[in-house]
Amino acid sequence: MRTPEEQAIGTAVIGLMRGVVYRESDETRWVALGRHAGPVRDHFAAIGVDVVIDDVEGYAYLRAREAEDGEEPLPRLVNRRALTYNVSLLLVLLRKRLAEFEATGGEGRLVLSRDQIVEMLRVFLAESTNEARVLDQAVRTIGQVRDLGFLRELRGQTDLWEVRRVLKAYVDASTMGDFDAKLTEYANAQTGSGSDD
Structure with missing residues:
Protein backbone atom coordinates (compact mmCIF):
# COMPACT_ATOMS: atom_id res chain seq x y z
CA MET A 1 0.00 0.00 0.00
CA ARG A 2 1.29 3.45 -0.95
CA THR A 3 2.04 6.04 1.68
CA PRO A 4 0.37 9.47 1.35
CA GLU A 5 3.73 10.87 0.22
CA GLU A 6 4.10 8.23 -2.51
CA GLN A 7 0.54 8.93 -3.60
CA ALA A 8 1.25 12.67 -3.85
CA ILE A 9 4.47 12.09 -5.83
CA GLY A 10 2.65 9.70 -8.16
CA THR A 11 -0.11 12.26 -8.67
CA ALA A 12 2.43 14.94 -9.62
CA VAL A 13 4.38 12.61 -11.94
CA ILE A 14 1.26 11.42 -13.76
CA GLY A 15 0.00 14.98 -14.12
CA LEU A 16 3.24 16.07 -15.76
CA MET A 17 3.25 13.06 -18.07
CA ARG A 18 -0.22 14.06 -19.28
CA GLY A 19 0.84 17.61 -20.12
CA VAL A 20 1.25 21.03 -18.55
CA VAL A 21 0.15 21.31 -14.92
CA TYR A 22 -1.50 24.67 -14.13
CA ARG A 23 -1.85 26.06 -10.63
CA GLU A 24 -5.25 27.60 -11.36
CA SER A 25 -6.93 24.56 -12.88
CA ASP A 26 -5.18 21.63 -11.18
CA GLU A 27 -4.55 22.71 -7.61
CA THR A 28 -4.15 19.19 -6.20
CA ARG A 29 -1.31 18.29 -8.58
CA TRP A 30 0.22 21.76 -8.26
CA VAL A 31 0.39 21.47 -4.45
CA ALA A 32 1.78 17.92 -4.69
CA LEU A 33 4.40 19.13 -7.16
CA GLY A 34 5.38 22.01 -4.89
CA ARG A 35 5.75 19.78 -1.84
CA HIS A 36 7.59 16.98 -3.62
CA ALA A 37 9.51 18.77 -6.38
CA GLY A 38 12.80 17.07 -5.44
CA PRO A 39 11.63 13.45 -5.77
CA VAL A 40 9.61 14.33 -8.88
CA ARG A 41 12.68 15.90 -10.51
CA ASP A 42 14.78 12.88 -9.52
CA HIS A 43 12.21 10.55 -11.09
CA PHE A 44 12.38 12.31 -14.46
CA ALA A 45 16.14 13.01 -14.35
CA ALA A 46 16.80 9.28 -14.63
CA ILE A 47 15.23 9.32 -18.10
CA GLY A 48 16.83 12.57 -19.27
CA VAL A 49 13.85 14.84 -18.70
CA ASP A 50 13.81 18.13 -16.77
CA VAL A 51 10.83 19.37 -14.78
CA VAL A 52 10.30 23.09 -15.42
CA ILE A 53 8.27 24.86 -12.73
CA ASP A 54 7.34 28.51 -13.13
CA ASP A 55 5.93 29.61 -9.78
CA VAL A 56 5.31 33.17 -10.98
CA GLU A 57 3.18 32.19 -13.97
CA GLY A 58 1.76 29.09 -12.32
CA TYR A 59 2.62 26.24 -14.65
CA ALA A 60 4.94 23.24 -14.82
CA TYR A 61 5.92 20.98 -17.71
CA LEU A 62 8.48 18.44 -18.88
CA ARG A 63 11.37 19.26 -21.21
CA ALA A 64 13.84 16.86 -22.78
CA ARG A 65 17.36 17.45 -21.48
CA GLU A 66 20.02 18.05 -24.10
CA ALA A 67 22.99 15.71 -23.93
CA GLU A 68 26.13 17.36 -22.59
CA ASP A 69 29.49 17.19 -24.37
CA GLY A 70 30.72 13.62 -24.59
CA GLU A 71 27.48 12.23 -23.22
CA GLU A 72 25.50 9.74 -25.25
CA PRO A 73 21.97 11.10 -25.65
CA LEU A 74 19.04 9.08 -24.39
CA PRO A 75 16.23 8.29 -26.82
CA ARG A 76 13.58 11.01 -26.87
CA LEU A 77 10.59 10.29 -24.65
CA VAL A 78 8.32 12.25 -26.97
CA ASN A 79 8.98 12.56 -30.67
CA ARG A 80 9.28 16.06 -32.02
CA ARG A 81 6.82 17.00 -34.69
CA ALA A 82 7.07 19.69 -37.27
CA LEU A 83 4.45 22.40 -36.99
CA THR A 84 2.64 23.68 -40.03
Missing part, protein backbone atom coordinates in the same frame (compact mmCIF):
# COMPACT_ATOMS: atom_id res chain seq x y z
CA TYR A 85 3.29 27.22 -41.22
CA ASN A 86 -0.14 28.35 -39.97
CA VAL A 87 0.35 26.85 -36.50
CA SER A 88 3.85 28.35 -36.20
CA LEU A 89 2.50 31.68 -37.38
CA LEU A 90 -0.33 31.69 -34.86
CA LEU A 91 2.00 30.72 -32.00
CA VAL A 92 4.30 33.65 -32.78
CA LEU A 93 1.38 36.07 -33.23
CA LEU A 94 -0.14 34.99 -29.91
CA ARG A 95 3.25 35.30 -28.19
CA LYS A 96 3.64 38.84 -29.54
CA ARG A 97 0.13 39.73 -28.38
CA LEU A 98 0.92 38.30 -24.94
CA ALA A 99 4.12 40.39 -24.76
CA GLU A 100 2.16 43.52 -25.72
CA PHE A 101 -0.51 42.70 -23.13
CA GLU A 102 2.11 42.39 -20.40
CA ALA A 103 4.02 45.50 -21.55
CA THR A 104 0.89 47.63 -21.23
CA GLY A 105 0.39 46.50 -17.65
CA GLY A 106 -2.22 43.90 -18.46
CA GLU A 107 -2.85 41.75 -15.41
CA GLY A 108 -4.65 38.48 -15.21
CA ARG A 109 -5.06 36.53 -18.40
CA LEU A 110 -5.11 37.50 -22.04
CA VAL A 111 -8.47 36.60 -23.58
CA LEU A 112 -9.14 36.97 -27.31
CA SER A 113 -12.25 36.32 -29.33
CA ARG A 114 -12.19 33.92 -32.25
CA ASP A 115 -12.71 36.90 -34.56
CA GLN A 116 -9.66 38.68 -33.13
CA ILE A 117 -7.51 35.60 -33.67
CA VAL A 118 -8.87 35.13 -37.20
CA GLU A 119 -8.02 38.76 -38.02
CA MET A 120 -4.48 38.28 -36.70
CA LEU A 121 -4.07 35.33 -39.07
CA ARG A 122 -5.91 36.83 -42.05
CA VAL A 123 -3.12 39.31 -42.72
CA PHE A 124 -0.72 36.45 -43.42
CA LEU A 125 -2.99 33.85 -45.02
CA ALA A 126 -2.92 33.61 -48.79
CA GLU A 127 -5.44 35.99 -50.32
CA SER A 128 -8.62 34.27 -51.36
CA THR A 129 -12.00 35.40 -52.61
CA ASN A 130 -13.52 32.48 -50.71
CA GLU A 131 -14.11 33.99 -47.25
CA ALA A 132 -15.54 30.72 -45.90
CA ARG A 133 -12.34 28.89 -46.86
CA VAL A 134 -10.14 31.46 -45.10
CA LEU A 135 -12.32 31.27 -41.98
CA ASP A 136 -12.27 27.46 -42.03
CA GLN A 137 -8.47 27.45 -42.32
CA ALA A 138 -8.14 29.91 -39.41
CA VAL A 139 -10.57 27.96 -37.20
CA ARG A 140 -8.70 24.71 -37.96
CA THR A 141 -5.42 26.42 -36.95
CA ILE A 142 -6.98 27.66 -33.69
CA GLY A 143 -8.04 24.08 -32.94
CA GLN A 144 -4.53 22.78 -33.56
CA VAL A 145 -3.02 25.39 -31.23
CA ARG A 146 -5.66 24.47 -28.63
CA ASP A 147 -4.67 20.81 -28.96
CA LEU A 148 -1.04 21.79 -28.29
CA GLY A 149 -2.20 23.42 -25.03
CA PHE A 150 -1.47 27.07 -25.84
CA LEU A 151 -5.10 28.19 -26.14
CA ARG A 152 -8.01 27.30 -23.87
CA GLU A 153 -11.62 28.04 -24.71
CA LEU A 154 -13.36 29.72 -21.80
CA ARG A 155 -16.05 27.58 -20.26
CA GLY A 156 -19.56 28.78 -20.99
CA GLN A 157 -18.41 31.60 -23.27
CA THR A 158 -18.60 30.84 -26.94
CA ASP A 159 -15.57 31.73 -29.03
CA LEU A 160 -13.47 33.32 -26.27
CA TRP A 161 -9.94 31.96 -25.92
CA GLU A 162 -7.39 32.36 -23.14
CA VAL A 163 -3.77 32.53 -24.30
CA ARG A 164 -1.93 30.21 -21.92
CA ARG A 165 1.23 31.73 -20.43
CA VAL A 166 3.20 28.53 -20.96
CA LEU A 167 3.51 29.79 -24.55
CA LYS A 168 6.29 32.10 -23.27
CA ALA A 169 8.41 29.05 -22.44
CA TYR A 170 8.05 27.62 -25.94
CA VAL A 171 8.29 30.77 -28.05
CA ASP A 172 11.16 32.94 -26.80
CA ALA A 173 12.42 36.33 -28.03
CA SER A 174 14.95 34.73 -30.37
CA THR A 175 12.27 32.60 -32.03
CA MET A 176 10.03 35.65 -32.38
CA GLY A 177 12.86 37.64 -34.02
CA ASP A 178 13.68 34.83 -36.46
CA PHE A 179 10.05 34.42 -37.41
CA ASP A 180 9.58 38.20 -37.83
CA ALA A 181 12.40 38.18 -40.39
CA LYS A 182 10.75 35.31 -42.26
CA LEU A 183 7.36 37.08 -42.17
CA THR A 184 8.94 40.20 -43.66
CA GLU A 185 10.46 38.11 -46.46
CA TYR A 186 7.10 36.42 -47.03
CA ALA A 187 5.23 39.74 -47.08
CA ASN A 188 7.75 41.19 -49.55
CA ALA A 189 7.37 38.14 -51.80
CA GLN A 190 3.57 38.40 -51.66
CA THR A 191 3.55 42.11 -52.58
CA GLY A 192 6.36 41.82 -55.11
CA SER A 193 8.45 44.43 -53.30
CA GLY A 194 11.34 42.04 -52.68
CA SER A 195 14.46 42.61 -54.75
CA ASP A 196 15.08 40.38 -57.77
CA ASP A 197 18.60 38.98 -57.78
